[in-house]
Structure formats: structure tokens, C-alpha cells
Amino acid sequence: EIVLTQSPGTLSLSPGERATLSCRASQIVSSTAFAWYQQKPGQAPSLVIYLTSNRAPGVPDRFSASGSGTEFTLTISRLEPEDFAVYYCQQYADSPSTFGQGTRLEIK
């Protein structure tokens, strides 16, 4: 199975700064079927990005994502207070689907 490794484990930034979260796959992801989720404490995870770069409904345009092969990136252009959360990547291009271990985005 494809192992996804997210980096960094924790990212400490201030509101207004730019956040770049990475997800590296152990082998080439065969299609664009790659997603990112946001999870706040005590809540279910919410889809942020699907098919590598498409924002889910209601997701603000400060969120963008890209990637291919083994390297995928989620960028938040200007952090708002509500963006501080844990983010997970998921590949659903190959069987079985797998998740990364998460990046905690915390307020500096």
C-alpha cells in the first residue's frame, strides 16, 4: 500500500502568514485522486481539497493545493484564526486508500 508521510508534524505560524503543508507518497500516485482534510478539536474531519487541487464547497480561496507523482502540497495563503487545525492528506487513487499521519497547524 502507499504510505503517505506528512511534513512538518507541527507547523507554528501567525495569522496572516502563509502555510505550506507537504505530503510525500512512498510510490507514485497513479492519478489525481488526492485529498486534504481539516480537523478541529472535537469535530469530524472536513474535506478541503479533492482531486489534488479542487476546493470542496464552502472552502475559501486562500486554500490551494497541487501535486503529482509522489509530492503533494496544501497551501493556505493568509492564515485566519479558524484555519488552525490538524490537516490530513489522503490518496484514493490506488487500493487501498491511505491517509497521512497529519500536520498540526498551531498558532505561534
Place this chain on the structure above:
Amino acid sequence: DVQLVESGGDLVQPGRSLRLSCTTTGFTFAAYPMGWFRQPPGKGLEWVGFIRSKTYGGTADYAASVQGRFTISRDDSKSVAFLQMHSLSTEDTAVYYCVSAPSFTHGYSIAGYYRGRGTLVTVSS
């Protein structure tokens, strides 16, 4: 509005079985694949598996950790998906989320475009 509501979570002893349900409204259930994620307490997300719509054979795929113990099924007449779990161990303790997704988002399996709030399964003696 699309809604997915999980039910059936409970405290069960190791080795026992449990069936979770995912009751849905707001979309054409029969046309959609249905999947399950889980999240152990304080840990990350884990893929459990998914079932295709009958149009695509109605077959299911599973994570290796549950293959042979868990079965996903669906009742299109009632818009409900099920996760039957056997031989439960403490490592299966988690919040289980039901998910689905429209066809324009699909890959080999699915992302959680739609998802429920989760139901807690605790396996403990």
C-alpha cells in the same frame, strides 16, 4: 441537504461482533459508492473500505487491517449502508465515519465529500 447519520456504536468485548449503520438522505443513494473511515482516540484517520454502487458491480474493497473481518454492504431500497465487524480487538476502538462522494470526485475509491458525524466503537473487556 445531504445527510449521513451513523448508528450502532457501542462498547463490546474483544472477539465479539458489531454492525454499524449509515442512514442517508438528500442524494440518490443507489448511484453513489459508500465508504467508512475510522479514527482511534487521539490518533489519525484510517481508511476502512468502501462499496461501489451496483452500476459498478456493488463490490467492496477493504484495508488490509480489516480484510476478512469486516464487511460493507448496502440496502439501496432504504438508502442505508452497513459495516459488519467481526472478531473485534482493542485496536478497532475508534470513531467510525461513513462517507460518500459524487462521481466527479472519484478515483479508485472515494474521498469524504459527504460524511457523517461518526459513531464510537469501544472494544474492551
